[in-house]
């Protein structure tokens with residue numbers, strides 16, 4: 779299944795009763811596997827999680843750690859950019875040149891590289907002193 783189809787399909791399962799903003803995300807790893815996630819909101823609003831976080835959690839649970847492509851889709855007028863926290867989460871597992879495709883349900887797409895999504899990213903290298 780393409781990343782686009784996987785993201786559109788998982789978006790159907792989004793749990794977003796508060797914002798009504800349904801998001802689907804799909805990521806591919808070097809093995810060719812595709813992992814998906816949708817946003818999961820909570821009555822305690824800050825406890826909600828983004829679609830990208832769900833897809834990353836599924837990848838890690840499956841024993842993989844590298845993202846080679848990502849696709850995020852939502853029912854907005856313009857392609858929806860990942861939030862700041864999700865940019866950091868994606869950057870943890872994706873090299874600088876990995877492309878993230880942001881899309882609308884009407885077929886608009888915008889492609890952006892990880893290093894453009896999060897310039898000057900904080901990464902594990904800083905922890906080494």
Ligand code: THU
Pocket residue numbers: 794797799800801816817818819826827828829830850858859860861864
């Ligand atoms: N959301 C995502 O899942 N991913 C994004 O990239 C942007 C925002 C979700 C979080 C929340 O459930 C809803 O969209 C509205 O902010």
